[in-house]
Amino acid sequence: xxxxxxxxxxxxHRAILADINFELAAGQFIxxxxxxxxxxxxxLQALTQDIDYQGTVSFAGQDLAxxxxxxxxxxxxxxxQHSRPxxxxxxxxxxxxxxxxxxxxxxxxxxxxxxxxxxxxxxxLAERDITALSGGxxxxxxxxxxxxxxxxxxxxxxxxxMLLDEPTAALDLHHQHKVLGLAKQFARQGNVVVAVLHDLxxxxxxxxxxxxxxxxxxxxxxxxxxxxCQQVLKPIYHTEMHINPHPVYHIPMIFSEPLKxxxxx
Ligand SMILES: Nc1ncnc2c1ncn2[C@@H]1O[C@H](COP(=O)(O)OP(=O)(O)OP(=O)(O)O)[C@@H](O)[C@H]1O
Numbered sequence: 001x002x003x004x005x006x007x008x009x010x011x012x013h014r015a016i017l018a019d020i021n022f023e024l025a026a027g028q029f030i031x032x033x034x035x036x037x038x039x040x041x042x043x044l045q046a047l048t049q050d051i052d053y054q055g056t057v058s059f060a061g062q063d064l065a066x067x068x069x070x071x072x073x074x075x076x077x078x079x080x081q082h083s084r085p086x087x088x089x090x091x092x093x094x095x096x097x098x099x100x101x102x103x104x105x106x107x108x109x110x111x112x113x114x115x116x117x118x119x120x121x122x123x124x125l126a127e128r129d130i131t132a133l134s135g136g137x138x139x140x141x142x143x144x145x146x147x148x149x150x151x152x153x154x155x156x157x158x159x160x161x162m163l164l165d166e167p168t169a170a171l172d173l174h175h176q177h178k179v180l181g182l183a184k185q186f187a188r189q190g191n192v193v194v195a196v197l198h199d200l201x202x203x204x205x206x207x208x209x210x211x212x213x214x215x216x217x218x219x220x221x222x223x224x225x226x227x228x229c230q231q232v233l234k235p236i237y238h239t240e241m242h243i244n245p246h247p248v249y250h251i252p253m254i255f256s257e258p259l260k261x262x263x264x265x
Contacts, residue, residue, distance in 0.1 A: 001026040001159060002047070002192045007055035009042055009216075016042045017216045020055070024194070024209065026159050029180075029187040031203035031224075032196045034213035035236060040196045041081060043213065044165050047194060048078045059192075060158035073101035075158070077149035079142050081165040081196075085130055091141045092117065092126040098148035116148040119182060121175075135170040143167055143179050150186065162186060164195040168202060180206045200254045204228055204246070212236065228252040 007020040017039045024030050032040045045051045049064055057064045059076070077098065085094065096113045104112070117126050120140055130138060143164070150160045162183060168176040180195075184206050187193040197203045203210055204224045212220040212227055214236050220227045229252065230243055240257035257263075 002059050002161060002194070003057070004047075005056045005058075007043075007046055007053055007057065009039075009046055009051060009053045015216055017046065017053070020218050022211060022218065022221055024192055026190050026192060027188055028208040029184045029193045029195070029206055031207035031210045032194065032213065033198075033200065033203055033210050033227075034219075038213040039216040040213055041165055042216075043211075044078075044080075044163055044194070044196055047161075047163055048076075048080075059161050070101065073149070075150075076161040076163070077146040078163045079146040079165060079167055081169070083142060084138060088129045088131050090127050091122060091130055091133065091137075091144075094130050094141055095122075095144045095148050098145040101149065112152045113148055116144050116151055120144045120147070120178065136172060136175065139167070139170045140175055140179070147182060147186070150191070160186075160191040162191065162193045164193065166196050166198065168197070168199065176202060200228060200233070204251050204253060205249070225251060228254065 002024040004020050004022050007017060008015065009017040020043065032043060034040050042051065046053045047057055047064075049057075064072070092113060095116060096109065099109050099112060102109075117123055120143065122140060122144055125133065125137055125141065130141060133141065146162065146164070150162060164183065167179050167183070171179060180202060183193045183195065187208075207224050209222065210220070210224050210227045211218060212232065219236070220232055228243065230241065233241065233254070242255045243252050244255065245251065246253045
């Protein structure tokens with residue numbers, strides 16, 4: 001459903017992404033993983049058409065570069081890293097902006113926005129000024145805006161695409177699971193969710209597939225149980241680790257070690 005063919009991105013003369021190829025099926029949650037500077041956000045920016053690239057990115061058989069932006073906005077929502085608006089809107093007004101591309105009555109819009117506010121435990125924050133929210137509160141509101149954009153629309157056979165850059169970076173444990181749980185349920189409704197994550201254990205818990213980048217190249221693409229193993233992760237993260245199965249779900253959990261000598265110094 002989402003495919004990337006021979007994708008290359010350069011900044012100046014420097015190759016940031018080289019020859020990225022993948023095909024992702026409908027109904028899946030995909031995590032993009034990799035160390036700092038590996039090219040994860042750049043890949044997401046190529047998927048969102050925010051940067052120039054060579055190659056083809058297509059969704060449901062359509063080349064995204066050739067799509068009409070207004071039509072695309074009804075099928076694809078994006079949550080970028082560190083986006084802090086400087087305008088004193090309420091949280092509810094920001095979430096409602098997610099619905100602007102959708103043709104619906106005021107009553108329907110109000111109902112859809114209220115549903116998302118309730119789903120994300122945002123009732124107490126709904127009338128707050130977004131410039132005065134904490135980092136985690138704002139991240140939840142930004143996710144709600146993105147979720148509202150695609151939630152509650154009539155399903156069409158071509159599905160929808162949600163692109164998230166580090167959606168849980170500032171969130172407490174409960175809200176990490178809330179956000180990724182909603183994203184995963186959304187994926188299961190015949191859509192695709194792609195999320196950049198740093199937390200390998202959250203990737204193991206939620207992702208159907210992981211794309212592991214290193215130095216601008218796709219090193220591994222597969223199920224978390226195949227990719228999240230010592231021989232793949234140690235050369236990339238340069239960290240001592242132990243990988244044991246989750247006691248309930250029997251999927252790999254990564255237990256990393258502090259630098260040598262620090263813990264017992
Ligand atoms: N506009 C730019 N001009 C030049 N180089 C850039 C630009 N944007 C990103 N880069 C470089 O491209 C590389 C990949 O950056 P990117 O932001 O995609 O990494 P990332 O994997 O998302 O990293 P992080 O985990 O730190 O967020 C980095 O070396 C970065 O310095």
